[in-house]
Amino acid sequence: MATTPSPVEPGEAMERARRHAPYLARMIDRFELLAGLLQDGLYEEALLAARAAGAGASDLGTALRRERNALALVLGIGDIAGAFPLDRVVTELSDCADRTLDRAIGHAIRRRAGDEAAVDGFIALALGKHGARELNYSSDIDPILLYDPERLARRDRDEPGEAAQRYAREIVSLLSERTPEGFAFRVDLRLRPASEVSPLAVSLPAALTHYESSALAWERAAFIRARPAAGDIRGGEEFLRAIRPFVWRSSLDFGAIIEMGRLSAKIRDSNEGPDAVGPGFDLKKGRGGIREIEFFVQIHQLIHGGREPALRVRGTREALDSLARAGRIEADDADRLGAAYDRLRVIEHRLQMVGDQQTHSIPADAEAIAGIATLDGSDDAETLLDELSDLTGDVARRYDSLLDTLSGEPDDRSATKPLSRQVADLSFSDPADVARRVESWTGAKFRALRSEAARQAFDAIRGRLLEALADAPEPDRALARWEAVLAHLPTGINLFRLLEARPALLERLAAILSLAPTLADRLARRPELFDPLIDTGASELPGSVQEIVADLARIDVGDNYEALLDRVRQRVGEWRFVLGVQLIEGARDPREIGRALARVAEAALAVLGKAAEAEFAHKHGRFPDSEMLVLGLGRLGGGELTHLSDLDIVYLYESSDTAESDGERPLSASLYFNRLAQRFTGALSVPTSAGALYEVDTRLRPSGTQGPLAVSLDRFDRYQRDEAWTWEHMALLRARTVYGSQEARARLDAMIRDVLCTEREPAALRRDVLNMRDEMARHKPPAGSLDLKLVRGGLVDVEFVVHFLQLRDGTALDPELGQAISLLVESDALDRDFAEAHALMARTLIAARMLAPEATPPSPAARAALAKAAGVGSWGALETALGNARSTVAAAWARTFEQDLELDL
Numbered sequence: 001m002a003t004t005p006s007p008v009e010p011g012e013a014m015e016r017a018r019r020h021a022p023y024l025a026r027m028i029d030r031f032e033l034l035a036g037l038l039q040d041g042l043y044e045e046a047l048l049a050a051r052a053a054g055a056g057a058s059d060l061g062t063a064l065r066r067e068r069n070a071l072a073l074v075l076g077i078g079d080i081a082g083a084f085p086l087d088r089v090v091t092e093l094s095d096c097a098d099r100t101l102d103r104a105i106g107h108a109i110r111r112r113a114g115d116e117a118a119v120d121g122f123i124a125l126a127l128g129k130h131g132a133r134e135l136n137y138s139s140d141i142d143p144i145l146l147y148d149p150e151r152l153a154r155r156d157r158d159e160p161g162e163a164a165q166r167y168a169r170e171i172v173s174l175l176s177e178r179t180p181e182g183f184a185f186r187v188d189l190r191l192r193p194a195s196e197v198s199p200l201a202v203s204l205p206a207a208l209t210h211y212e213s214s215a216l217a218w219e220r221a222a223f224i225r226a227r228p229a230a231g232d233i234r235g236g237e238e239f240l241r242a243i244r245p246f247v248w249r250s251s252l253d254f255g256a257i258i259e260m261g262r263l264s265a266k267i268r269d270s271n272e273g274p275d276a277v278g279p280g281f282d283l284k285k286g287r288g289g290i291r292e293i294e295f296f297v298q299i300h301q302l303i304h305g306g307r308e309p310a311l312r313v314r315g316t317r318e319a320l321d322s323l324a325r326a327g328r329i330e331a332d333d334a335d336r337l338g339a340a341y342d343r344l345r346v347i348e349h350r351l352q353m354v355g356d357q358q359t360h361s362i363p364a365d366a367e368a369i370a371g372i373a374t375l376d377g378s379d380d381a382e383t384l385l386d387e388l389s390d391l392t393g394d395v396a397r398r399y400d401s402l403l404d405t406l407s408g409e410p411d412d413r414s415a416t417k418p419l420s421r422q423v424a425d426l427s428f429s430d431p432a433d434v435a436r437r438v439e440s441w442t443g444a445k446f447r448a449l450r451s452e453a454a455r456q457a458f459d460a461i462r463g464r465l466l467e468a469l470a471d472a473p474e475p476d477r478a479l480a481r482w483e484a485v486l487a488h489l490p491t492g493i494n495l496f497r498l499l500e501a502r503p504a505l506l507e508r509l510a511a512i513l514s515l516a517p518t519l520a521d522r523l524a525r526r527p528e529l530f531d532p533l534i535d536t537g538a539s540e541l542p543g544s545v546q547e548i549v550a551d552l553a554r555i556d557v558g559d560n561y562e563a564l565l566d567r568v569r570q571r572v573g574e575w576r577f578v579l580g581v582q583l584i585e586g587a588r589d590p591r592e593i594g595r596a597l598a599r600v601a602e603a604a605l606a607v608l609g610k611a612a613e614a615e616f617a618h619k620h621g622r623f624p625d626s627e628m629l630v631l632g633l634g635r636l637g638g639g640e641l642t643h644l645s646d647l648d649i650v651y652l653y654e655s656s657d658t659a660e661s662d663g664e665r666p667l668s669a670s671l672y673f674n675r676l677a678q679r680f681t682g683a684l685s686v687p688t689s690a691g692a693l694y695e696v697d698t699r700l701r702p703s704g705t706q707g708p709l710a711v712s713l714d715r716f717d718r719y720q721r722d723e724a725w726t727w728e729h730m731a732l733l734r735a736r737t738v739y740g741s742q743e744a745r746a747r748l749d750a751m752i753r754d755v756l757c758t759e760r761e762p763a764a765l766r767r768d769v770l771n772m773r774d775e776m777a778r779h780k781p782p783a784g785s786l787d788l789k790l791v792r793g794g795l796v797d798v799e800f801v802v803h804f805l806q807l808r809d810g811t812a813l814d815p816e817l818g819q820a821i822s823l824l825v826e827s828d829a830l831d832r833d834f835a836e837a838h839a840l841m842a843r844t845l846i847a848a849r850m851l852a853p854e855a856t857p858p859s860p861a862a863r864a865a866l867a868k869a870a871g872v873g874s875w876g877a878l879e880t881a882l883g884n885a886r887s888t889v890a891a892a893w894a895r896t897f898e899q900d901l902e903l904d905l
């Protein structure tokens with residue numbers, strides 16, 4: 001681990017600087033006042049004096065150089081003494097660069113355009129360490145100079161472009177030219193768009209065009225740390241907002257991420273210094289050095305930052321901490337890389353304060369290394385080198401692991417073996433036909449493979465893809481569904497690059513294509529759904545409703561309601577896809593997944609409902625004494641959805657004493673909340689460019705489809721007491737308030753409980769329940785033997801038995817069916833084997849909705865997956881267990897209703 005040298009007395013720090021840092025020694029002699037303050041340990045006073053060191057200089061260039069040298073002296077001595085921590089040092093240096101650059105811009109413009117000219121329209125963006133406010137002692141600054149042709153101050157006879165280039169040249173000269181006072185900052189403009197052909201200052205329209213159409217992968221990484229540093233700050237902020245989609249992409253651009261990995265590996269390979277710590281080792285570019293920590297951070301930010309705004313931070317340490325908080329890297333990685341980064345930066349500063357040179361290399365001779373160790377306060381040179389060796393070795397191991405996942409090397413096997421021979425070795429039923437089909441893919445047949453770039457990306461994965469499809473449980477079925485995916489893909493490059501970067505995902509893809517047509521169809525429409533599977537948390541369940549709401553609340557769309565609908569659909573689609581993959585892989589109990597699906601739906605309702613209310617209130621205001629409530633019924637109320645579940649909901653609102661809402665277009669309460677309910681339904685169900693979200697079913701509301709969409713709580717209470725049918729009270733047994741304030745929820749829950757506890761005549765209740773089940777059996781027959789909801793002895797019969805007992809006795813009133821059954825078992829109203837029968841059928845139904853959506857026995861491979869998901873060893877064992885479960889339910893039915901069920905077993 002990194003060590004922190006102990007603080008030393010001011011005099012000792014000054015002496016170390018005089019003996020081992022010639023540059024600082026010269027500055028001590030040049031700035032006697034500052035030296036006196038530092039000798040007395042008055043570091044803050046010395047810092048204030050350093051900032052004013054250029055006052056009274058004959059010209060701006062001299063003033064800027066004196067300030068920068070004075071600041072380097074104070075920060076250097078304070079750093080050696082331990083008075084200034086690293087973050088204070090780099091912040092002060094970065095702020096000095098901002099001031100210097102801003103003064104140079106103002107000087108250049110006013111000298112040509114007049115003393116009253118403003119800097120509006122001329123922008124300096126800081127990138128790299130300057131942008132992150134992490135400058136080192138002798139760092140270059142790498143600004144991008146932009147100008148707005150419409151607003152740039154200039155002489156009347158100057159063209160905007162001509163004026164901007166004059167300003168740029170003078171700024172560079174003013175800062176970089178070496179004079180008897182030294183230099184202010186070396187300026188490197190090579191990070192500007194198309195630097196090999198573009199002028200020093202680039203117009204805003206040209207820059208926007210570049211970043212929207214032809215920028216390279218490394219430029220995205222560069223802009224992670226970009227910020228407006230000088231000149232027209234507001235204009236710089238507007239420009240960065242305009243190119244935000246270029247930097248932070250909502251779907252992963254794995255081609256760019258792979259390219260970042262290759263660029264990093266190339267930089268490592270091109271390093272001419274030694275690989276191991278010792279004389280000549282480069283702390284920045286060497287193996288396990290500063291740049292590898294920065295690349296580690298930036299690659300993870302590129303992967304996740306498009307969907308997680310909390311990761312869009314500039315500082316390296318801040319980014320490491322943010323990635324760890326978000327679960328995107330391990331906390332140990334963040335701690336150890338962060339500590340290594342700080343320590344390597346401190347030693348980098350020691351190297352640079354020796355001669356004010358932009359160096360990162362350990363000196364070649366032993367005496368100079370010993371001097372650096374003394375400056376640092378290390379025991380000796382060997383101790384320092386051993387520490388650096390440990391640090392860089394740890395960084396390199398962690399970075400190697402990341403590079404391995406991003407290597408994206410092409411599949412050599414597909415390039416070296418003819419396709420016909422390669423396919424012949426695989427387990428397809430007709431290899432010759434498969435070879436012909438694969439050959440046709442790269443023609444004009446599929447839009448996703450028409451470009452040369454797409455074909456090259458596909459060629460890199462073709463061999464491994466075919467092997468994965470051949471090894472899938474149903475190779476021919478998987479191949480056919482892959483062709484369906486290709487047919488629907490608008491472009492394939494990103495998916496192909498993702499599979500190239502993460503070959504292990506090929507097995508998952510093959511399993512999806514073999515076992516889950518629903519997931520395969522979704523993937524064909526939205527290939528970016530595969531992105532979340534690269535996350536370490538892809539095998540985890542989403543957290544609580546509150547945690548999911550917090551995740552959705554991080555979506556950064558400003559006040560754009562339509563954009564929020566899109567992004568929520570994208571995020572919810574990702575969760576549902578990941579949960580579907582967990583389901584077919586048998587990674588989780590299906591009921592855990594069902595409960596997670598319900599939490600995701602409830603969280604989506606919370607976020608979209610709040611947004612719909614705010615959007616509606618812009619025109620129509622609000623009712624201060626009333627609010628919207630949403631009652632979830634069925635599977636949503638019971639807190640356990642399947643991938644094919646609708647959302648059964650009822651809209652309610654509290655009665656208001658106010659005649660109209662308080663907006664510019666007021667409405668009565670009834671009209672207001674009914675229109676708002678339509679907004680809620682639209683927010684949940686209307687397809688957007690990101691696809692659909694949920695089907696919403698409101699037919700369980702009072703008076704059904706003939707009644708208003710939203711009713712007051714008073715009207716709901718009267719209806720349930722005086723008009724509702726028995727089946728409506730049975731539906732109410734699985735009711736749960738899923739939207740509304742805690743106070744309003746409590747009132748509604750109490751109202752429902754009071755209704756359900758109403759005393760009933762058992763014979764009449766039995767008659768109503770049996771008539772209702774007979775009616776359902778006539779009009780809604782099961783779709784197949786795996787329709788465990790509607791088959792006799794299935795889940796509907798489970799519900800009818802449970803609901804009859806709940807209503808008859810006013811007991812076990814829990815909307816979660818499994819919990820209600822447990823309470824009835826405890827009271828001896830039901831046997832324990834009834835609970836086990838329900839649990840087995842519930843697990844199987846949730847899995848069957850994905851693996852057998854037609855409700856008929858699926859392919860052999862899907863049967864095996866279904867048995868695994870249900871917790872049974874084989875398909876035959878599952879069939880037997882389900883038959884026994886239905887018989888158990890039939891026996892409970894007979895005991896409860898004194899009527900036999902006819903089972904087709």
